[in-house]
Amino acid sequence: MKLPKKGEIRKPTKTISGVTPVAVMLPPRPCSHGACVYCPNLNVPQSYTPKSPVVMRASALGYDSFKQVKARLKAFELMNHPTDKIEIIIMGGTFLEYPKKFQYDFVKGIYDGLNGKKAKTLQEAKRINETSKHRCVALCIETRPDVCVEYIQRLREFGCTRVELGVQIIDNRIYKLVNRGHSVQDVVEATRALRNAGFKIGYHIMPGLPGSNPKKDLELFKKLFSDERFKPDQLKIYPCQVMPGSVLEEWYWEGKYKPYDEKQTLELLIKMFKIIPRYCRVMRVMREIPPEYIIAGLKRIDLRQELDKELRNSKIKVKEIRFREVGFALRDKRKIKKKTKLKITKYKAFGGDEYFLEIVNDDDILFGLLRLRIFRDKNKKTAMIRELHVYGPELKIGEHSGVSQHHGYGKKLVKKAEEIALKNKCEKIKIISGIGVRKYYEKLGYYLDEIGGEYMVKDFNKI
Numbered sequence: 001m002k003l004p005k006k007g008e009i010r011k012p013t014k015t016i017s018g019v020t021p022v023a024v025m026l027p028p029r030p031c032s033h034g035a036c037v038y039c040p041n042l043n044v045p046q047s048y049t050p051k052s053p054v055v056m057r058a059s060a061l062g063y064d065s066f067k068q069v070k071a072r073l074k075a076f077e078l079m080n081h082p083t084d085k086i087e088i089i090i091m092g093g094t095f096l097e098y099p100k101k102f103q104y105d106f107v108k109g110i111y112d113g114l115n116g117k118k119a120k121t122l123q124e125a126k127r128i129n130e131t132s133k134h135r136c137v138a139l140c141i142e143t144r145p146d147v148c149v150e151y152i153q154r155l156r157e158f159g160c161t162r163v164e165l166g167v168q169i170i171d172n173r174i175y176k177l178v179n180r181g182h183s184v185q186d187v188v189e190a191t192r193a194l195r196n197a198g199f200k201i202g203y204h205i206m207p208g209l210p211g212s213n214p215k216k217d218l219e220l221f222k223k224l225f226s227d228e229r230f231k232p233d234q235l236k237i238y239p240c241q242v243m244p245g246s247v248l249e250e251w252y253w254e255g256k257y258k259p260y261d262e263k264q265t266l267e268l269l270i271k272m273f274k275i276i277p278r279y280c281r282v283m284r285v286m287r288e289i290p291p292e293y294i295i296a297g298l299k300r301i302d303l304r305q306e307l308d309k310e311l312r313n314s315k316i317k318v319k320e321i322r323f324r325e326v327g328f329a330l331r332d333k334r335k336i337k338k339k340t341k342l343k344i345t346k347y348k349a350f351g352g353d354e355y356f357l358e359i360v361n362d363d364d365i366l367f368g369l370l371r372l373r374i375f376r377d378k379n380k381k382t383a384m385i386r387e388l389h390v391y392g393p394e395l396k397i398g399e400h401s402g403v404s405q406h407h408g409y410g411k412k413l414v415k416k417a418e419e420i421a422l423k424n425k426c427e428k429i430k431i432i433s434g435i436g437v438r439k440y441y442e443k444l445g446y447y448l449d450e451i452g453g454e455y456m457v458k459d460f461n462k463i
């Protein structure tokens with residue numbers, strides 16, 4: 001690894017959104033439904049390639065979660081990144097389909113890796129992490145929509161705060177054609193259960209699947225945000241590529257399938273970005289697949305940069321979160337007005353009200369956000385904070401030198417959410433919190449309610 005010069009941070013965009021992302025890869029295991037036609041078959045974690053950096057790192061460490069976390073922390077430290085606020089992402093297959101004991105051991109290994117020592121139980125490892133040097137502020141698990149609803153409680157036990165669902169497209173005919181093994185109704189049910197339990201919800205979307213075309217992709221994409229059964233908080237957009245060992249490879253050579261070219265993909269993405277609402281963040285565009293593993297389809301991993309450039313030059317008003325984040329504005333040396341205001345967007349989702357609170361300046365640059373859900377749970381009005389995030393380059397816990405983090409924006413957003421909850425006659429407000437953020441919420445008057453999913457809670461009747 002190339003080391004940075006004194007005072008320099010290598011790959012600064014890695015922590016530009018306020019947290020340090022640590023990906024932990026699962027050992028290879030075939031999906032139980034069979035294989036989707038586009039999924040490569042390369043004897044590594046399903047849907048990955050042997051030369052993907054994260055796979056190479058994980059396989060060298062025997063896919064041990066403890067060792068993977070320790071190694072990533074060390075690498076970030078060598079690159080001069082802060083490692084106080086860690087976002088864990090478990091990748092590489094449908095985690096919730098692995099044997100139950102393996103799942104618990106794997107997650108415990110992650111917390112132990114962050115804590116730098118091995119605890120006796122997962123519960124103990126989580127407790128240590130509340131005050132450890134490397135705190136888990138968010139934990140993301142990827143799963144299939146049909147392997148989700150029955151595991152909500154377990155996800156909370158793991159300290160999970162975000163779930164990414166492999167949705168690809170919301171069309172049953174295409175699901176059948178590509179052997180997805182689940183239906184649109186599974187997507188609906190998973191989204192409903194996750195939303196009401198307070199999780200942040202990400203969808204993986206795949207334009208250009210067999211049976212689709214750019215017009216259809218766009219129509220179904222629009223539906224994601226107009227139909228209140230979906231409305232994801234985040235997206236990863238991975239245009240379909242032909243990879244070795246997949247059924248799609250055979251279809252490609254037989255002339256039965258052709259992926260979109262660069263022009264078609266870029267045109268479609270621009271149209272998609274035009275309609276993405278302000279409450280949604282596009283985490284990635286294009287998968288990080290080494291070009292030698294792409295038989296046909298777009299090979300440009302850097303397409304997002306090209307897309308951003310096109311969107312900024314075209315003066316299209318893009319509302320998507322990442323496009324407006326203060327960290328990227330700083331990186332691009334744009335002038336940033338310091339005066340900020342609170343903006344609230346209210347929208348419906350699954351019969352409940354979502355309040356999307358933002359701290360923005362006059363140019364719509366985003367400094368922080370909060371997602372509040374108010375819905376009826378067993379006939380009681382419930383308020384749930386699904387996310388609190390202050391953007392800008394990550395600062396160490398207790399540090400105050402940046403433009404955004406540690407300026408009281410988080411506190412201001414939580415206070416406003418409490419006001420909205422009270423106005424809606426909710427007796428309590430709950431927060432789905434990463435283990436490492438619990439102490440922060442305690443300072444704001446919240447306590448850990450261990451019954452029913454370990455949420456941080458404030459009871460308005462007890463104030």
Ligand code: SF4
Pocket residue numbers: 031034035036038039046047093094144166
């Ligand atoms: S669900 Fe994902 S990992 Fe499993 S076969 Fe389909 S694409 Fe591959």
